[in-house]
Amino acid sequence: MSELWKEPITELVALLRTGKVSPVTLLETYLERIAAADGALEAYVHLNEGARTQAEAAHKALRNGDDVGPLTGIPIAIKDNYATSDMPTTAGSKVDAGVRPVDANAVARLRAAGALLIGKTRMHEFAWGMETPPCANPFDLTRVPGGSSGGSGVAVAAGMAAAALGSDTGGSIRIPASMCGTVGLKPTFGCIGRSGIVPHSWSLDHAGPLTTSVGDAALLTAIMSGPDAGDPGSDGRQLDFGALKSAMDGGATGLRVGLCRNHFFDGITPGVAAEVERTINALSAAGAQVTEFTVPALSVGLGAIFAIELASSTVFHDARLRRGEVSNFSPDVRLLVEMGRFVTGSDYLKAESYRRHLGEIFAEYFENIDVVVSPTMPLVAWEKGERQVEIDGVPESVLAVSWRLTYPWNLLGLPAISVPCGQSDGLPVGIQIAGPAFGEAKVMRAAAAIETLIGRYPKANIETTHQ
Amino acid sequence: MSDPTDPDPPTSPLDPAHLLGLDLDPERLYEVAAAFEDIRKSIEALREYQIDDAHPAVVFRPIGGEP
Numbered sequence: 320m321s322e323l324w325k326e327p328i329t330e331l332v333a334l335l336r337t338g339k340v341s342p343v344t345l346l347e348t349y350l351e352r353i354a355a356a357d358g359a360l361e362a363y364v365h366l367n368e369g370a371r372t373q374a375e376a377a378h379k380a381l382r383n384g385d386d387v388g389p390l391t392g393i394p395i396a397i398k399d400n401y402a403t404s405d406m407p408t409t410a411g412s413k414v415d416a417g418v419r420p421v422d423a424n425a426v427a428r429l430r431a432a433g434a435l436l437i438g439k440t441r442m443h444e445f446a447w448g449m450e451t452p453p454c455a456n457p458f459d460l461t462r463v464p465g466g467s468s469g470g471s472g473v474a475v476a477a478g479m480a481a482a483a484l485g486s487d488t489g490g491s492i493r494i495p496a497s498m499c500g501t502v503g504l505k506p507t508f509g510c511i512g513r514s515g516i517v518p519h520s521w522s523l524d525h526a527g528p529l530t531t532s533v534g535d536a537a538l539l540t541a542i543m544s545g546p547d548a549g550d551p552g553s554d555g556r557q558l559d560f561g562a563l564k565s566a567m568d569g570g571a572t573g574l575r576v577g578l579c580r581n582h583f584f585d586g587i588t589p590g591v592a593a594e595v596e597r598t599i600n601a602l603s604a605a606g607a608q609v610t611e612f613t614v615p616a617l618s619v620g621l622g623a624i625f626a627i628e629l630a631s632s633t634v635f636h637d638a639r640l641r642r643g644e645v646s647n648f649s650p651d652v653r654l655l656v657e658m659g660r661f662v663t664g665s666d667y668l669k670a671e672s673y674r675r676h677l678g679e680i681f682a683e684y685f686e687n688i689d690v691v692v693s694p695t696m697p698l699v700a701w702e703k704g705e706r707q708v709e710i711d712g713v714p715e716s717v718l719a720v721s722w723r724l725t726y727p728w729n730l731l732g733l734p735a736i737s738v739p740c741g742q743s744d745g746l747p748v749g750i751q752i753a754g755p756a757f758g759e760a761k762v763m764r765a766a767a768a769i770e771t772l773i774g775r776y777p778k779a780n781i782e783t784t785h786q
Numbered sequence: 787m788s789d790p791t792d793p794d795p796p797t798s799p800l801d802p803a804h805l806l807g808l809d810l811d812p813e814r815l816y817e818v819a820a821a822f823e824d825i826r827k828s829i830e831a832l833r834e835y836q837i838d839d840a841h842p843a844v845v846f847r848p849i850g851g852e853p
């Protein structure tokens with residue numbers, strides 16, 4: 320029982336229910352890891368002083384055989400842009416984010432299911448960025464963990480929480496998941512209500528979990544799904560964990576895998592390409608039917624997501640811009656927020672027309688395939704301070720490269736997950752699986768098949784990392 | 787014709803910053819515009835992309851009333 324921090328939630332629940340482990344012991348396991356490693360990793364910005372009391376209450380309820388929720392006694396970390404009633408919320412900014420201390424919809428659903436909130440994780444300011452400074456990658460402290468949900472990726476990868484929440488506007492769950500060797504799921508737009516999450520770009524923002532296993536991602540997403548009266552984008556339907564679990568048992572045989580060979584396979588570093596192709600070959604050998612296709616329309620997707628994201632962020636921060644408060648933002652975020660004023664109304668609506676156009680193209684492909692598979696990112700975690708990377712002899716900004724394969728699924732609002740599939744230069748590589756709208760069962764089936772074929776990525780050995 | 791001795795001459799209605807309501811000081815505006823250049827090229831490519839009759843993915847729904 321000394322390595323409880325390596326276990327997925329689905330295993331921990333069984334240990335808690337049978338009384339083999341108490342919620343207090345489990346919480347202390349993670350707190351010990353945090354005490355040992357977080358000075359160097361800086362994943363947390365706040366630890367919940369009430370967590371121990373919550374763990375004791377969970378212990379009592381379990382011991383009494385009370386009818387408790389499915390996450391009773393499970394410590395979960397929360398990205399610092401989700402409002403929480405018992406911890407402050409800063410959205411990673413020194414500027415007051417103006418968040419009321421009322422649980423966000425997703426947090427309330429976790430709490431109602433019995434989860435313990437262990438703390439708030441560090442994020443790139445206002446969810447604008449891929450680095451999450453000063454957070455460090457647990458597999459190499461000189462490298463970034465990705466972002467904007469970087470602290471959540473680190474907390475899960477280093478065994479400092481059973482799982483963590485992230486938010487994803489252009490890849491902010493899947494990018495740190497890929498760079499930290501965790502699972503990260505962005506479900507269909509509208510699946511998890513976002514009320515109580517500090518907005519970044521209303522029509523692109525998604526809530527979702529970063530987890531140790533595919534099964535944990537399915538469990539947490541099912542628990543957090545359902546109606547949210549405070550989110551106009553909420554679809555209202557509740558995912559059924561039992562149905563997702565059945566789908567995950569489906570395996571690779573007969574799974575129809577699509578590879579969009581333009582855009583999603585362009586400009587990939589050789590180490591990432593090798594691991595992803597190896598995984599696709601393994602899926603094929605296990606009985607998946609692999610189809611290749613191209614979507615030329617993806618060539619202008621970058622302009623579309625920039626038009627929507629920049630304009631939305633600028634509107635959200637408009638009062639702060641007018642009051643001059645953005646001068647207190649970090650320089651990279653201030654620049655982006657000020658830039659949104661260059662986007663015209665017609666640019667914004669052209670981008671929204673493009674989303675529908677692109678969505679119709681992919682909907683047609685999804686009539687004949689179950690999932691689209693690609694690398695999650697073209698590269699692995701880069702050095703802190705590194706600004707450029709050379710791929711195929713072409714120098715590119717690491718920030719521009721980092722979200723190239725993830726943002727199309729935000730434009731489309733379709734479910735997409737990152738699952739570890741190997742390593743390059745000793746660092747984790749993620750493979751991305753996307754599906755049709757509310758096709759989470761198909762996505763989870765493919766993800767589980769890959770997890771079975773490749774295995775889960777080991778947790779970061781923080782004792783070694785510290786040397 | 788504007789008065790060259792006027793210390794606070796009226797802004798030309800054709801001035802792009804005036805047209806777009808850009809209220810940053812000129813030095814900062816230059817920095818932001820320079821940083822925007824690569825993004826502007828991406829948005830320009832979107833402007834030139836031909837889309838036939840796709841309703842923007844923004845749908846207005848009236849608020850209130852019976853569901």
